[in-house]
Amino acid sequence: MSAPLLQLTEVTKSFGGIHALSAVTSGVPEGKIVGIIGPNGAGKTTLFNVITGAYRADSGAVRLNGAALNGLPSHRIAREGIARTFQNIRLFPSMTVWEHLLVVQPHGEAWWRRLLPVGWGDPAAQVRAEEVMEFFGLTDLRDRPAKSLPYGLQRRVEMARALTARPKLLLLDEPVAGMNHDEAEEVRQLMLKLRATGLTILLIEHDMNFVMRLCDYLYVLDFGVLIAEGTPSEVRTNSRVLDAYLGKDE
Numbered sequence: 001m002s003a004p005l006l007q008l009t010e011v012t013k014s015f016g017g018i019h020a021l022s023a024v025t026s027g028v029p030e031g032k033i034v035g036i037i038g039p040n041g042a043g044k045t046t047l048f049n050v051i052t053g054a055y056r057a058d059s060g061a062v063r064l065n066g067a068a069l070n071g072l073p074s075h076r077i078a079r080e081g082i083a084r085t086f087q088n089i090r091l092f093p094s095m096t097v098w099e100h101l102l103v104v105q106p107h108g109e110a111w112w113r114r115l116l117p118v119g120w121g122d123p124a125a126q127v128r129a130e131e132v133m134e135f136f137g138l139t140d141l142r143d144r145p146a147k148s149l150p151y152g153l154q155r156r157v158e159m160a161r162a163l164t165a166r167p168k169l170l171l172l173d174e175p176v177a178g179m180n181h182d183e184a185e186e187v188r189q190l191m192l193k194l195r196a197t198g199l200t201i202l203l204i205e206h207d208m209n210f211v212m213r214l215c216d217y218l219y220v221l222d223f224g225v226l227i228a229e230g231t232p233s234e235v236r237t238n239s240r241v242l243d244a245y246l247g248k249d250e
């Protein structure tokens, strides 16, 4: 396998006495879809927060294409080519789909810049917004305020917004949470199309059917510790993984 696009080395993060991440080492190869699974509280979202600079790791390294990201502010990391969506949807309720695709990421630069529709008057941003809107099947909904959309479509708006920045690496925190089977399948097909364009995706998800059928490779976290990794079929039959999910009677 070639050198990974994203490389985490011994990443550690504690909150008081809680070891959210204990020396996590993992890699995400370019052009692949990699999944992170694990029970509630395993440290999955914390890992995303460390990668994107929302949290600073206590120790360890995060590298994108070999360049260290540790200690950089979120907006710099975004500019290096990492975009994300959030476990709890972060949309502006009254803003339309189209407006969401023209504002900067919610973890963008200074707070006041988030209030500026940066895409207005910028033809390139508008072309890109049209492109992702079309890709996610949102074009007919362009003038709808976010709050009027069903949950599954709000998640799509978040994914579309993350892609307007043309990231190299897309981080998705539970992209199909709350979706029914058909909606999740549509998202799975969209992710496969994105991978075909060369995009690299790292995603967190509890929907095992979705994860197992989509990801090229999986990491399994439990209480902040990486307990297994491998292809979906390797992980599916790993006894430590089964124990973590089903609970041990020891």
Ligand SMILES: Nc1ncnc2c1ncn2[C@@H]1O[C@H](COP(=O)(O)OP(=O)(O)OP(=O)(O)O)[C@@H](O)[C@H]1O
Binding pocket: 015, 018, 019, 020, 038, 039, 040, 041, 042, 043, 044, 045, 046, 047, 087
């Ligand atoms: N800002 C914070 N302050 C204190 N503790 C935190 C903070 N963020 C996360 N934690 C703790 O770190 C641990 C890991 O949380 P995290 O949100 O990363 O889990 P998760 O794997 O994403 O879980 P879920 O599947 O429920 O989303 C939990 O014990 C959580 O309570």
Ligand SMILES: [Mg+2]
Binding pocket: 044, 045, 046, 087
């Ligand atoms: Mg989480």
